[in-house]
Amino acid sequence: MDFKLELIPVPVADIDRAKAFYVEQVGFHLDHDVRPSPTVRVVQLTPPGSGCSIVLAAGLAGLAMPAGSLRGLHLVVADIAAARAELAGRGVAMGGIQDMGGIKFSAFQDPDGNTWTLQEIPGRK
Template sequence: MNMKLELVPVPVADIDRAKHFYSQQVGFKLDHDVRPGPTVRVVQLTPPGSGCSIVLSEGLAGLAMPAGSLRGLHLVVADIEQARAELAGRGVAMGDVRDLGGGIKYAGFQDPDGNTWTLQEIPRK
């Protein structure tokens, strides 16, 4: 049996602010921004090169979580210094690169609501 993780809900207080942050500052591709009903909005964005997207939503009870409650989503990059510099250049407040040994490196950031993300570089074999 194959299973693919393809969508992760990210809880935010202001969809427009989060959409701007993820699309303009972090560089995610905007897949769609739809309003299937008068009280429902769904915004889907995908990190470059990823098969998994994030969804920002309102009016969907099944996806309701406190804004800013998501922790530690990882974005795997080939060159953490380059990725960190690119994000910082777009105005994303980045943490320092930490080397945990064995060539595994991390650098964190958070969105305007406090959801946390980690860039991760793993040595190629």
């Protein structure tokens, strides 16, 4: 039996602001933006090359979390310097690159304060 992690809720206060950040600045693909009822909205976004997406949602009690409370989501990249430069070039405020014994990290946050980390693992494709 496979158990695939394919969708992670990201708690935000303003879906439109967050959607613009993830699509325009971080480069995520917009999978869908639906309003199945007047009080519910679901926006699904996928990082380039990823099999796992994020969801920004309003009106779904099962996904309710304080905006900005998510910490340490990792985006694994082949070349952290190039990925960091690409995001910085799109206006994302990036932290420096830290080498933790061969595994490299660089952090950023979305407009609500949810934190993300770029991670480069040597030899991993």
